Amino acid sequence: xxxxxxxxxxxxxxxxxxxxxxxxxxxxxxxxxxxxxxxxxxxxxxxxxxxxxxxxxxxxxxxxxxxxxxxxxxxxxxxxxxxxxxxxxxxxxxxxxxxxxxxxxxxxxxxx
Numbered sequence: 001x002x003x004x005x006x007x008x009x010x011x012x013x014x015x016x017x018x019x020x021x022x023x024x025x026x027x028x029x030x031x032x033x034x035x036x037x038x039x040x041x042x043x044x045x046x047x048x049x050x051x052x053x054x055x056x057x058x059x060x061x062x063x064x065x066x067x068x069x070x071x072x073x074x075x076x077x078x079x080x081x082x083x084x085x086x087x088x089x090x091x092x093x094x095x096x097x098x099x100x101x102x103x104x105x106x107x108x109x110x111x112x
Contacts, residue, residue, distance in 0.1 A: 001022075001093055001097050002018055002019070002020045003018070003019050003020075003021065003090065003093045004017055004089075005017045005019060005086040005089060006083065006085045006086055006089065007083035007085060009067065009074075009078060009086070010081070011067060011068065011070065014068070016068035016070075017068075018066075019064050019066065019072075019074075019090065020064070020065045020066035021063050021065060021090075021093055021094060021097055022064075022065040022097075023063075023097055024059065024062070024063060028059065028062045028063070031058070032055055032058035032059045032062060033050065033055060035054065035055075035058045036050045036051050036052075036054040036055035036058060037050050037051075038050075038051065057079060059094070059098075060090055060091060061073050061074040061076060061079045063094050063097070063098065
């Protein structure tokens, strides 16, 4: 799925205005979960805590197959540099493309 960005993303000397998204894989989900986990000191001692915000950002950036003519995914820095309008375009396209994949993963986890 290709989306047209409003503000675009500066890559070198070029402003890129197209992103091509792909469906997530199990590997993407697992890698995103691992990237979202951090060891934190809690009243119960050190614990592995997952950040939902980091998980979402990891999934969004990994779903980008191409940035203009360059292969994806987006780096976290590139994702952070998107305008709010472009970020929302990415999120909406991601949701449209991957909702069934995420729903299946959530349904599978509930059955355990």
